[in-house]
Amino acid sequence: MGRTICSRYGFVWVTGGFFLxxxxxxxxFGWFAYAQEQGALGQNAxxxxxxxxxxxxxxxxxxxxxxxxxxxxxxxxxxxPQSKEGDDRMExxxxxxxxxxxxxxxxxxxxxxDRDYAGRHTDHRYVREHQS
Numbered sequence: 001m002g003r004t005i006c007s008r009y010g011f012v013w014v015t016g017g018f019f020l021x022x023x024x025x026x027x028x029f030g031w032f033a034y035a036q037e038q039g040a041l042g043q044n045a046x047x048x049x050x051x052x053x054x055x056x057x058x059x060x061x062x063x064x065x066x067x068x069x070x071x072x073x074x075x076x077x078x079x080x081p082q083s084k085e086g087d088d089r090m091e092x093x094x095x096x097x098x099x100x101x102x103x104x105x106x107x108x109x110x111x112x113x114d115r116d117y118a119g120r121h122t123d124h125r126y127v128r129e130h131q132s
Contacts, residue, residue: 030054
């Protein structure tokens with residue numbers, strides 16, 4: 001049975017909901033504070049000025065954080081080479097264990113597994129061993 005987009009990306013939906021609630025709350029309560037401040041200065045509260053100040057705040061405080069969190073999550077999700085660094089070390093250890101356990105068939109089994117799961121090899125020792 002296939003999972004729906006809501007169940008597969010539930011964390012994203014909840015996080016997005018919290019984000020929208022906080023953004024709307026920021027704009028609403030920020031507007032009242034801005035209007036009160038402008039009134040205390042004897043000036044009319046203009047939406048254009050408030051909007052510009054809000055966007056400046058948004059840019060300086062939130063965009064960097066959003067990119068750091070969302071960008072990292074996206075890169076980890078799609079499997080960037082940076083997110084796979086630990087796998088090479090674990091694979092090298094497993095290869096060494098297979099060679100110790102089965103001296104005659106270990107290399108054959110490793111080659112068979114590599115063929116079955118052919119993909120990129122980022123382990124410099126593996127590449128060096130098999131290119132020479």
